[in-house]
Amino acid sequence: MRVYYYLIVIFILFACKNSVSEQKHEPMVSSKIEGPTDTATFGTGCFWCTEAQFELLNGVIKVSSGYSGGKSANPSYEEVSSGKSGHAEVVQIIYDPAAISYDELLEAFWASHDPTQLNRQGNDIGPQYRSVIFYHNDEQKEKAVKYKNLLNESNAYDKEVVTEISPFRGFYIAEDYHQDYFKLNRQAPYCQFVVAPKVEKFKEIFRDKMK
Numbered sequence: 001m002r003v004y005y006y007l008i009v010i011f012i013l014f015a016c017k018n019s020v021s022e023q024k025h026e027p028m029v030s031s032k033i034e035g036p037t038d039t040a041t042f043g044t045g046c047f048w049c050t051e052a053q054f055e056l057l058n059g060v061i062k063v064s065s066g067y068s069g070g071k072s073a074n075p076s077y078e079e080v081s082s083g084k085s086g087h088a089e090v091v092q093i094i095y096d097p098a099a100i101s102y103d104e105l106l107e108a109f110w111a112s113h114d115p116t117q118l119n120r121q122g123n124d125i126g127p128q129y130r131s132v133i134f135y136h137n138d139e140q141k142e143k144a145v146k147y148k149n150l151l152n153e154s155n156a157y158d159k160e161v162v163t164e165i166s167p168f169r170g171f172y173i174a175e176d177y178h179q180d181y182f183k184l185n186r187q188a189p190y191c192q193f194v195v196a197p198k199v200e201k202f203k204e205i206f207r208d209k210m211k
Contacts, residue, residue, distance in 0.1 A: 037061060038097045040105050040140070041068055041168055043088040043132040044113035045121025049195050050091045052182035053112050053202040058211045059100025064092045065181070066173040068134055069164075074172055083126035090134065092171045102140060104209065106147055109133065111205055112198070115151075116159035122194070131161075134168040141165065 044050045047065035055063040067075050070086030079085045093105065113121055115131045135141040144165045151161045173179075182195045203210060 036096065036098065037094050038102070039136055040093040040095065040102060041090055041134040041136070041171060042093065042105075042109050043068070043090040043130060043134075044109065045089070045129045045131070046124050046194075047089040047091055047174065047178065048181040048190070049121075049198050050089075050112065051180070052195055052199050054091060054093055054105075054108065056199070056203065056211060057095075057100060057105075057108060057206065057209050059096045059098075059104075060093060060211075061096060062094040064171075064173055065178045066090060066092055066171050068092075068168070068171050069132060069166065073170075077175055077178070080128050081126075083128055085128070087128060087172070088130050088132050089128055089174075090132070090171070092173075100209070102143060106133075106143060108202075108206060108209075110147070110151065110161075110163075112202055114157075115161045115163045116157050118162045130164055132164040132166065134166055136168045141167070 042050065042054075051063045051065050054060055066089075067080050067085075067087040068090045069088045070080075072079065072085050072087070075085050075087050080087045080089065095105065113131060117131070119125070119127045119130050121129050121131075133140075133144045135144055144163075148161050148163055148165065151157065182191050182199070185191050186196070
């Protein structure tokens with residue numbers, strides 16, 4: 001996906017940010033951590049890429065790779081990789097809403113991968129690599145749905161955005177060797193040829209939001 005499409009996405013998200021934020025909502029049930037932080041859960045394909053991108057953003061406190069969306073408890077990487085568990089590879093993002101908003105995280109989400117690919121990202125194929133937003137409250141759901149609709153209505157991409165938007169049911173942290181994978185394995189072929197280019201493009205698009 002070309003940088004051109006990233007810029008269109010960002011423009012659309014900024015244009016509708018105020019109209020979404022100003023709307024009133026019913027009382028929300030949130031699963032966020034207690035204190036001055038909030039939580040977002042996104043799947044954009046392989047979590048090695050997603051983790052490496054989002055941990056660069058100012059206001060993001062912690063990014064953990066894991067699994068969400070399936071029925072089995074405490075799934076292993078092998079179970080998720082089979083594509084039969086129902087879980088997606090996701091990142092759990094703990095952030096400071098005073099420093100970065102959920103709107104801005106959504107901008108980064110859609111610009112960090114190709115949301116028009118169904119159950120895959122590039123050569124990573126299967127439902128475990130699906131584009132997905134697991135919302136933690138009604139406000140997150142409303143924003144995600146509204147922005148997805150706007151992207152499709154404006155033809156921001158050359159194909160329809162197929163991102164799944166589902167309620168957050170639980171997060172199972174992945175095995176230790178998946179955490180900070182890119183930082184610890186920069187010389188690995190997958191990191192050099194897949195993760196690194198995505199990280200560099202992400203830096204280019206969001207250079208004013210880097211730590």
